[in-house]
Amino acid sequence: MNLTFASITEIADAVKSKKVSAKEVAEHFQNRIESLDGRLNSFSSKNSHAVHEAEALDARIARGEDVGPMAGVPFGIKEMFCTKGLPTTAGSKILENFVPPYDSTVVARLKKAGIVVMGKLNQDEFAMGSSNETSFHGVVRNPWNLDCVPGGSSGGSAAAQAARLVVGTLGTDTGGSIRQPASFCGIVGVKPTYGRVSRYGIIAYASSLDQAGPMVSSVKDAALTMEVISGFDNHDSTTTQRSVPSWSRHLKTDVKGMKIGLMKEYMTGGLHPDVQKTVENSIETLKKMGADIVEVSVPMTEVAVPVYYLVAASEASSNLARYDGVKYGYRADFKNLSAIDLEEFYSKTRGQGFGKEVKRRIMLGTYCLSSGYYDAYYNKAGQVRRLIMNQYLEAFKKCDVILSAVTAAPAFKIGERISDPLTMYLNDIFTTSTNLAGLPGMSVPFGMSQEGLPIGVQLTAGHFEEQKMLDVAYALESASPVKGKNPHVV
Amino acid sequence: MSYRGFEAVIGIEIHVQLSTATKMFCADSTEFNAGDNENTSPVSVGMPGTLPVLNKKAIEYSIKTGLALGCDIRRKSVFARKNYFYPDLPKGYQISQYDQPLCENGTISFKVDGAEKTVSITRAHMEEDAGKSNHHGEYTLINYNRSGIPLLEVVSGPDLRSPAEAAEYARTIRQIVRYLDVCDGNLEEGSMRCDCNVSVRKVGAVQFGTKVEIKNINSFRFVEKAIEYEIERQIDAVERGEKIIQETRLWDPDKNRTFSMRTKEDAQDYRYFPDPDLLPVIVTDSMIEQYRKELPELPIARAKRFQNEHALPEYDAQVLTMEKALADFYEETAKESKNFKASSNWIMTELLRELNQANKEIKDSPIKPLQLGRMIALIDKGAISGKIAKTVFQEMWQSGKDPEAVIKEKGLVQISDPAAIEKIIDEVLAANVQNVEDHKTGKKKNLFGFFVGAVMKASKGQANPELVNKILQEKLK
Numbered sequence: 031m032n033l034t035f036a037s038i039t040e041i042a043d044a045v046k047s048k049k050v051s052a053k054e055v056a057e058h059f060q061n062r063i064e065s066l067d068g069r070l071n072s073f074s075s076k077n078s079h080a081v082h083e084a085e086a087l088d089a090r091i092a093r094g095e096d097v098g099p100m101a102g103v104p105f106g107i108k109e110m111f112c113t114k115g116l117p118t119t120a121g122s123k124i125l126e127n128f129v130p131p132y133d134s135t136v137v138a139r140l141k142k143a144g145i146v147v148m149g150k151l152n153q154d155e156f157a158m159g160s161s162n163e164t165s166f167h168g169v170v171r172n173p174w175n176l177d178c179v180p181g182g183s184s185g186g187s188a189a190a191q192a193a194r195l196v197v198g199t200l201g202t203d204t205g206g207s208i209r210q211p212a213s214f215c216g217i218v219g220v221k222p223t224y225g226r227v228s229r230y231g232i233i234a235y236a237s238s239l240d241q242a243g244p245m246v247s248s249v250k251d252a253a254l255t256m257e258v259i260s261g262f263d264n265h266d267s268t269t270t271q272r273s274v275p276s277w278s279r280h281l282k283t284d285v286k287g288m289k290i291g292l293m294k295e296y297m298t299g300g301l302h303p304d305v306q307k308t309v310e311n312s313i314e315t316l317k318k319m320g321a322d323i324v325e326v327s328v329p330m331t332e333v334a335v336p337v338y339y340l341v342a343a344s345e346a347s348s349n350l351a352r353y354d355g356v357k358y359g360y361r362a363d364f365k366n367l368s369a370i371d372l373e374e375f376y377s378k379t380r381g382q383g384f385g386k387e388v389k390r391r392i393m394l395g396t397y398c399l400s401s402g403y404y405d406a407y408y409n410k411a412g413q414v415r416r417l418i419m420n421q422y423l424e425a426f427k428k429c430d431v432i433l434s435a436v437t438a439a440p441a442f443k444i445g446e447r448i449s450d451p452l453t454m455y456l457n458d459i460f461t462t463s464t465n466l467a468g469l470p471g472m473s474v475p476f477g478m479s480q481e482g483l484p485i486g487v488q489l490t491a492g493h494f495e496e497q498k499m500l501d502v503a504y505a506l507e508s509a510s511p512v513k514g515k516n517p518h519v520v
Numbered sequence: 521m522s523y524r525g526f527e528a529v530i531g532i533e534i535h536v537q538l539s540t541a542t543k544m545f546c547a548d549s550t551e552f553n554a555g556d557n558e559n560t561s562p563v564s565v566g567m568p569g570t571l572p573v574l575n576k577k578a579i580e581y582s583i584k585t586g587l588a589l590g591c592d593i594r595r596k597s598v599f600a601r602k603n604y605f606y607p608d609l610p611k612g613y614q615i616s617q618y619d620q621p622l623c624e625n626g627t628i629s630f631k632v633d634g635a636e637k638t639v640s641i642t643r644a645h646m647e648e649d650a651g652k653s654n655h656h657g658e659y660t661l662i663n664y665n666r667s668g669i670p671l672l673e674v675v676s677g678p679d680l681r682s683p684a685e686a687a688e689y690a691r692t693i694r695q696i697v698r699y700l701d702v703c704d705g706n707l708e709e710g711s712m713r714c715d716c717n718v719s720v721r722k723v724g725a726v727q728f729g730t731k732v733e734i735k736n737i738n739s740f741r742f743v744e745k746a747i748e749y750e751i752e753r754q755i756d757a758v759e760r761g762e763k764i765i766q767e768t769r770l771w772d773p774d775k776n777r778t779f780s781m782r783t784k785e786d787a788q789d790y791r792y793f794p795d796p797d798l799l800p801v802i803v804t805d806s807m808i809e810q811y812r813k814e815l816p817e818l819p820i821a822r823a824k825r826f827q828n829e830h831a832l833p834e835y836d837a838q839v840l841t842m843e844k845a846l847a848d849f850y851e852e853t854a855k856e857s858k859n860f861k862a863s864s865n866w867i868m869t870e871l872l873r874e875l876n877q878a879n880k881e882i883k884d885s886p887i888k889p890l891q892l893g894r895m896i897a898l899i900d901k902g903a904i905s906g907k908i909a910k911t912v913f914q915e916m917w918q919s920g921k922d923p924e925a926v927i928k929e930k931g932l933v934q935i936s937d938p939a940a941i942e943k944i945i946d947e948v949l950a951a952n953v954q955n956v957e958d959h960k961t962g963k964k965k966n967l968f969g970f971f972v973g974a975v976m977k978a979s980k981g982q983a984n985p986e987l988v989n990k991i992l993q994e995k996l997k
Binding site: 118404 | 562565566567569570571572573601603605607610611612613657658659662789792793796797798799
């Protein structure tokens with residue numbers, strides 16, 4: 031069995047039927063991480079107990095216990111997720127020494143399903159970034175081209191998955207942080223409907239936008255992982271009570287009669303020619319498969335990026351207030367603590383603990399929420415947000431799934447945009463409106479640039495209509511021109 | 521009330537700690553006597569990624585309080601984040617309610633010096649408590665046990681005009697929340713905390729003066745004293761031609777004065793915004809109906825009923841309704857004794873005196889209402905005299921025994937058999953031949969009382985005094 035390219039189900043079935051032990055699987059991927067990650071820097075810390083945990087799983091299997099649908103599947107977990115006993119830093123110095131005494135609900139559910147956590151994956155600091163260059167743990171490199179960024183903020187997850195250092199990874203998506211790096215690294219990334227997946231134990235960036243999802247190698251693996259992590263959680267009031275569909279079992283490549291919407295606002299040109307070509311190819315493919323292509327319009331999406339940055343920064347400014355050096359995490363070095371006042375304590379600790387981009391967003395958000403500005407910014411952004419959602423709901427009366435580019439261009443060079451925040455923010459032009467409207471969205475690989483960088487296609491569906499989106503992705507995957515292609519490092 | 525031609529304008533914010541078993545947004549215990557930081561969890565110390573989940577009981581208690589204060593209950597209220605930095609505020613924000621509080625526009629009435637006073641309740645909103653900083657000179661320790669404890673902040677209108685009114689208002693709020701059993705009202709443990717807004721203006725002036733907030737006063741006596749001090753301080757300042765500065769002051773009970781904590785220039789911008797981690801609180805009509813049905817009879821209504829239906833004097837009715845437990849005790853006693861006024865008298869004089877001396881609460885009384893009620897009924901039946909009853913009561917207080925048992929054990933039952941009394945009288949008269957002679961001849965006056973006393977003494981107080989009187993009069997004719 032070729033463990034490196036095996037799917038989640040293949041590994042779990044092999045482990046459960048004792049064709050291979052969980053220990054062997056863990057060791058195989060541990061070796062891959064050891065030998066390859068030096069070049070990628072996708073892991074910020076490794077779980078030194080991974081092999082032991084795999085052995086414990088083998089012992090349970092030997093005793094005849096049901097160890098779950100993901101038995102022995104090695105996973106990498108983005109740093110945003112709290113993992114009991116493993117460092118959880120959010121890519122920030124301010125949490126450099128933080129080891130949570132609890133698991134996020136999502137991780138707890140995956141563990142219950144049998145995964146083995148191999149380590150924590152690098153990311154932009156507090157998920158604020160589109161290139162994985164703002165991390166305290168350093169830049170992550172794109173396995174397809176080590177000079178390029180893997181995207182962000184879940185850059186470590188995308189890189190580790192593309193390089194097959196693990197069988198599955200988790201990411202979080204606030205404005206595109208799953209879909210954009212998935213596109214840049216040629217993997218499948220899904221952001222579920224807001225409320226589908228519990229946020230408990232996931233470090234909050236922008237609470238009304240954050241959603242966790244799988245970043246894996248196939249649509250089926252994504253569907254399987256979603257089934258494990260989704261569903262009501264009594265620790266998160268914003269999770270839905272809806273039951274979790276068996277997406278993976280219902281997956282089908284038959285898209286005959288499905289209505290694929292093309293958003294007028296996203297079809298105005300300005301795309302990198304290779305991205306343009308990839309999108310056109312995907313449309314042609316779906317047409318050939320019998321899908322109907324319809325034009326839809328969400329005019330307000332034009333202001334999605336500014337609205338997103340107002341909402342996200344405002345919420346972040348409040349969410350990140352708890353990192354103050356009092357209870358846990360980084361505290362600035364004070365020679366004589368009793369001689370300094372509180373303000374100095376906070377400003378030094380937070381000034382040294384947070385990186386530049388995080389500070390920029392905290393300041394922006396603090397300003398937006400300030401007395402006299404709230405109505406003009408946060409409140410207004412909330413109103414526009416509702417309009418965006420309403421326009422989407424109208425659009426989904428005409429189509430099942432909306433197809434678009436994920437980003438205007440493939441992965442860019444490390445360092446190219448980091449000093450130009452506005453250009454960097456425009457990376458999110460096609461992804462943020464999905465979060466603002468609370469919709470499910472995903473990226474599925476469908477093309478390759480001239481330079482050999484992967485290009486994904488974005489699919490968006492109505493609230494809780496993940497199945498439709500996954501089906502279209504499944505169909506595209508089955509006909510993908512880049513199927514089976516892997517980065518050189520692999 | 522006028523002070524040197526000035527009038528005081530006072531509003532009070534009372535933080536009522538709701539007596540839920542667990543905190544407002546997590547399952548931590550709210551037990552007061554826990555060790556430092558024992559009642560904490562990742563949620564209440566603001567660990568990364570943790571989320572609040574609303575305690576339904578806290579909503580129920582808040583709605584009930586709102587209803588008892590005559591408030592409108594919002595069908596949709598919203599939790600907001602109040603952002604500020606302080607070490608005992610673990611998340612860097614407090615979850616509170618801002619522009620859409622749960623309860624609004626209520627009123628309560630109470631009596632101050634015999635006059636009825638009505639005060640408007642502007643709003644009552646829910647919020648979580650912060651932890652407690654303990655400063656030790658060189659360093660500070662923080663106890664997060666309080667962090668996340670549910671509070672209802674009851675805000676009065678600027679309707680109070682004197683320190684006495686303010687204190688009585690606070691007492692009335694305490695009485696109501698204790699009746700509702702939503703707060704233990706324990707000021708020493710911080711279950712109720714008062715912030716007072718005080719300003720002064722010339723009598724007849726329409727505009728309010730600049731207000732000063734006095735924070736965290738932990739007794740009603742201090743509410744009165746702090747406001748008294750503050751009124752005098754402000755009038756002095758105005759008379760000297762100074763401007764009152766809008767500021768927050770603290771009450772120093774040792775020095776009997778208020779002192780400045782911070783001025784408005786330092787006032788924080790709390791950057792309120794709706795908490796995205798919590799859904800709006802939706803209150804349905806049926807919830808309100810249900811809670812309204814569950815409301816107990818409130819003190820003022822109950823006192824009126826005691827006056828009207830039990831024919832108790834106003835004073836009795838007020839004393840007995842101070843505490844729900846006391847009013848319940850009285851009603852149970854009265855129901856058993858079928859004698860309202862006697863029940864009231866025994867409770868207000870004997871029982872409350874004993875409780876005070878023993879520093880006990882009514883719920884800890886060794887004498888239970890049914891026992892006291894039966895004892896009173898025994899007096900009315902003539903089984904024991906009122907005098908003997910005091911002995912019986914003492915014995916019941918000491919032992920917790922039933923009145924019948926005490927009477928039997930101590931042989932205190934009243935002698936109402938005329939023959940038995942006659943026998944005792946004959947013995948007494950036989951032992952006092954000279955006095956009988958003197959009485960009959962009128963040599964000595966006022967000897968009748970002496971004979972009654974002697975007979976009662978001989979009967980160890982058990983002889984029915986009326987019968988003793990009657991038989992003696994016949995014998996001494």
